[in-house]
Amino acid sequence: MLKNLPTTSQEIIVWAWSEIEPLYKDLEVRPLNASNVDSWLTDWSSVGERIEEMYSRLSVATSINTADKEADGRMNKFLEGIFPNAMAAEQKLKEKLLSSKLEPKGFNIPLRNMHSEADLFRESNLPLLADQQKYAIEYDKIFGAQTVKWEGEEITLTRLALNFQQSDRARREKAWQLKAERQLSDRKAINELWQKFMAVRSRIAKNANKPSYREYAWQQKLRFDYTPENCKSFARAIEEVVVPAATRIYKKRGQALGLDTLRPWDLVDGWFSRPSPPASQSPLKPFASIDELKAGVSSIFHHVNPVLGGYFDSTVAEGLTDLENRKNKAPGAYCTSYTSIRKPFVFVNAVGTHDDVMTTLHESGHSFHIYETARIPYIQELAVPIEFAEVASMGMELLASPFLTHAYGGFYTESEAACARVEHLEGMILFWPFMAVVDSFQQWVYENPRLGANPVACDEQWGKLWDRFIPGVDWSGLEQVKATGWHRKLHIHQVPFYYVEYGLAQLGAVQIFGNALKDQKKAVADYRTALSQGGMVTLPELFKTAGARFAFDPEILKVAVNLMEGVIGEMEAKI
């Protein structure tokens, strides 16, 4: 057994590489055989868990107070002095385990992943991966520098976008056009950067002996349970089943706004997604203080399941949440893991909106994964594929949705809750076609790398896909803005192929929701059992345990969309 491991969080965050290195060295030189592999893994895991927890604790410290110079300094020290060394040391232990040919119990999936990563690893790719990282930063810089003059003031596009929620249509259009014009003025820069991305990716794939970057990305993302062909089937199924449903939603919202056709500036976030709420509808005000948010969410979770409610209560009681928005706090929301103690930390920026309620439900769904896997022995078994990690969170949004009303200690009247649930379900339906555009575009790019590296061909392909999947919105006269939509989807540039995961997870979440409509207790029990498997079984097995099918066919989408439209209809009757 290793000695000198830090035991408290105070000790963990000041751990120095000079203290960590001997522990890795011990593991590296210790003879490894069938009789001691379990204790060797336990020791390895206990070091890895603490390093992961150190990073999480430092991230939390820097994000809950962006002005905390000491936390910043510690984080930089970690990123420079510990992280790269720990990665290299981890790599050596992986190689040691693989070359031992030992197959410890419960380690099938971690071993499969390690084999795959080792197979893909090329020394010659390290500088290219670093180049790719630099291009990603350049991409952020281009978008970060975009500002416009709006009513005499220089503002960012994020602030400008607040105007899309205005009921004054002319003003919405003016803001939208201004944003589009500003983004189009960087067209050349993005196109040039794209060509650099494509060139470096083709070299990365070649170095790893892969026929194309797509095969590389597939293996790198550990996608063992579905193929590019499956993704194409999924897109076709979405076209057949979801696109008509999405078009019905656009039509309905158009009517509510008194419009024959929706234009892009009639959509809340300006580019795709949710149609604006009718002007008559005032925004929901679910809570006035963070204590009210906590109390409401706790009560909702207790109605979903007493154990889950208990998890949320202890997260709050143990100071493992930071929910309110304030000055010097990083934006966004997340749930991270303090892996050595198997506890979550939930971070939200709540200001009193319905989105804050949904975000808290979502991130708590992730936190339940950490509680349910607390008994899994090794850190390597905790790596849940993202396609299922998001089932835990999106599934929880849906499982919690019947309990949003005052009757369950929630936030809303019957009619308010009904509005919120309609918006949620419609948003989910509208997401699938957009996801299909993003995924189909990338399939095309890397299947046709020469055309894919040509921005003119990319524009044309994106425009075609847009017309095919999102016909419910009128873009006439805005062809250039429409065709360059791929510029503005950062995943395409920075994390290629990472997107279909959300579409697949959403389909899993809806199936669990459907089960709960029939038998709530069993559906939640199955959900919890699936969460407790962590990363120890395959993706289809995780879905199956949760009571869902991991699939891409129109039949399963039809069941999902019918169910969602059914609930939307029921809710509309209550508004």
Ligand SMILES: [Zn+2]
């Ligand atoms: Zn999530």
